Amino acid sequence: MIPSIEYIRPENLYDLLTLLNKHNGDAKILAGGTDIITGLQQGLSRFKKIKILIDINNIPELKGIRKEKENIVIGAANTFSDIINNSLIKKYFPLLTKAASGIGSAQIRNRATMTGNFVNNAPCADSVPALLVYDASIKLESLEQHKEILLKDFLRRPYQTRLQTDEVVTEIKLPILSENYLGDFYKLGRRRSLSISRITLAVLMDIQDSIIKDIRFASGAVTPIGKRFEELESYACGKKACDEFFKELSLQMGKQILEQTGLRWSSAYKLPVVQQMFYQFLQRVHCLS
């Protein structure tokens, strides 16, 4: 049962920051509520301390998706549906459109925000691998200061980020990348809709004359939090994009996942399958070129 919680809905960013500052620690930001409300219902310990919920849906500064120089900027209160329907995202960041389209159901996508997805930082957060391969950064604001950090530095541990109690994520910034990159997003769930991911993969490759010029890849739901494989990415650069190498890279990825995650009850299934599907996935992306 949901305990009694105070609910406030500020109308602008300044009021929000003031409220966060005032209720430091007692307040939690409510965007779509698809994690918080169900979490409160389940009595999850990480939501136990909440006394006040501050709804950010009426704050105009947090809305909108726009192009700013060489970046696309997504306001933090944009829902997955907003993102799916946005032509700029579709054009420049198709993996993000695909990741967003596979989340929950239409009703959940209409409420849940992408920012909420990575602030919650569940191991299976679908937006994280896609954002990571695009080198997303985010803007954090409080009454005292605002700063920009890379998403990968913001995410700490499962369900933990570097967000301070008086701070809010105001926007996501995605640098537009060269047209040479090809990529895709892959999600494995137990069913085709309303499915918590078992494995997610995002990959971007720049292949020139059968040589991997650059590659970025990340996974979700198989590592404690969504993660890039930077060591393997550097190892892969300059290698020949061929069946043999894709198999090897998939095996290496499997080893890294085991190192980072350790053995889980689900490893007997997930580890072999992630290797297989990463290989399948690399093949498929390679075929696009």
Place this chain on the structure above:
Amino acid sequence: MSQYTILSFLFHSIRVELLFIINYIIMNNFSTIGKPIIRQDGYAKVTGKAKFADDINYPNQLFGVMLRLPIAHAKIIKIDYSEIENHPSIKTIITSKDIPGEKRIGIIKKDQPIFCDEKIVTPGDVVGMLVGESERELLNLREKVKYEYETLPVLSDATKALQPDAPLIHPELETNLIIHHPLRKGDIEQGFSQSDFILEQTYTTQTIEHAYIEPETVIAVPLEDKKGVKVIGSIQNPHSARNVVSSVLGLPLNSVRIRQAELGGSFGGKDDTMNILSARTALAALKTGQPVKIRYSREDSILESYKRHPYRMKYKVGYNEDGKIKAMKIDILADGGAYASMSPFVTWRTVVQATGPYEIENVWTDVRAVYTNNPYTGAMRGFGSPQPIFAQESIMDEIAIKLNKTPDEIRRINGLRIGSITSTGQKLVKHDVNLIKVLDAATEKSGFTEKWKTYKQNSETANNYQNKNFIAKQEDSLFLEKGDFIPSEKLLKKGIGLALSFRGCSLGAEGIDAAAAYLSVQADGSAYLISGLAENGQGLRTTFSIIAAEVLGISVENIYYLEHDTGIIADSGPTVASRSTLMGGGAVKVAAEIIKVRLEDTLRTEWNLKKDEKVVFKGGEIFVATKPKRSIQFKKLCNLTYNKGISLSTIGWYPGPKVEWDEEIGQGSAYFTYVYGCQVAEVTVNIGTGEVYVDRVVAVHDPGRVINLMGAQGQVYGGVTQGAGYGLWEEITTEEGSIRELNFDQYLIPTSKDIGEIIPQFVEGDEQFGPWGAKALGEPTLELTAAAIANAVRNAVGIRHFSLPLNLEEIVLKRKLSPLDLKRGSAL
């Protein structure tokens, strides 16, 4: 050819021709039967206007909140209410001490307490109920109740239930055996010795949840002048609920009135649980003198409600080179969980149908249900058939493959035909034995045989990690070798599979089988209708209205189907076993025909008709068949009859024919008639991930006669989807008796995106029972799908899976994974 033969041949063909023509005329003479009719309750339901139990509230209404212990098996020492008993939010606390009548209930064994007093035997058990105005407050106060108890060893493995050292769930019964149904036919040992080959396999199925969209809700209202109590709720069987409430309250049956609210799904699941909840609210309502409501959260619902039995099924089959099955020995163990509930009946249907729709000379079957501390299991759509169908249809395919025959071939060799003797020794006569007909229709429609052969060849190259054994505890086993990577074009495998069944209609030798319907035609030609069977979402109100409308030659809109209330209609047994169209529909037809005769008599007198002049009721008019120009409107004839002082109200009664059963040897005419069905599933299997997608299901069923085409198709769409859920996703797992999947984030049912095309097709027959031969359809549509999918997966990947559901892990690892496999780290 002799003259005689020619004559007889001619005569025969003329007769056949005539019969065909007569049939054709009859079939096409229906005004409403067999046409697609929109459900009467459809509009209200899709627009959110329908009133479900939780939409109904009374002034001064109180709420009831359950008290439970956090474990599965314990002796209760003390329950300490001291922190809350004087709290202003607590109106009263109800426990077993408040029960004036029966403290324990059960259809066969009275083993289930309304409130537990001495011990609890499963985590869903309730020891008391807080009653007060604010449900929210009660939920808070619930946390302050203290329990003192002595834990008892938990029995969670049904296969250990009959071992001498097993903890006894109900020690007073001195055994954990709920029921044993033996079946003995022919000479089993001789059968095996005469067989060319013998195949032995063990199959298992999982526990599943009904997953009705509306959780349990019920309200009890005390009647004035101590006349008893009225209960309104999402109740599947109002008369069963009445029996339970009256026995618990110690009141005569007529002091308990049960009204059914709109039901948000049941699938067999709103029987025992709702009867118990009705009794709890009724107790509280009479104690406080105020209306009391219980409404369950999804977690409460999954925790306390009964489930479908998981089965462990050992099959040993003796068969010959030519495909003929000589002998079948079956040993089935069902986990009944904490209470007997419907286990004796569920497993009885299993013993009758466990060999499948095949004629086998020598059969030896044992079906046992046992107690454990797991959630109790009872009635669920299918009722003891989906489990053996999975086993028997899988093993039929295995035999076909071993003999280099196709699945349809092996079934044609062994399938039941008119005059066949079933495993219970019943000779199939006096009804259409449409087994081969549905098989032919389904295989033809789906192009089964050719596809099956092609996919089988392709499956031989399926890699599917066949030589691997991935074990979490052995790190090295988890890495692929280069040869394990599947070439992209071979990742997806197609397969096709079929499953075939026969199903006994209605209750059979389970119990008394009769139903009532009340029809009251008004002076203006409109009518009230109600039957003793209840609308559970299956579309019964519309079906029954169609039947009455057809007899009276009026439009369905002229009939108002009354709200179900035990005060106004006779007990007609439970709405179960897909029996409502057959039994309740039969009763409606009887009632309508009685009224029709009265109206016709009026007209005959009025128009001075001769005896041989046939009167026709059609299109709201009544006329003489040979002189259709002169007619009278139905409403005018009603008015005329009414003004003559003739009753236009009646009760139709439809008793089922007698059946016989010898429980010592499991022989007898188990059911008075049967229906037949065949489903063909086409799947795509991703052999890298284990995903199975159901591309298409052709579902051919013989319901006897389709009354409402739209309703019949709806049954197929729903049944197939539910059956696919059973085959691929759904599973309730427990740890020390406690359920892990308490909501739909964990308990996965199929979404509309998970199933491809479903193609219903009906084979109609010439049945003597039921309205115009209409028999059953609801459960047959569900029972076949999982088995058909399992056979399709086998066809795709070349490997047999012996355990449902065929989830990702089962397909890849050929086993299930559980958090207990490796207790380390968090669940990923």
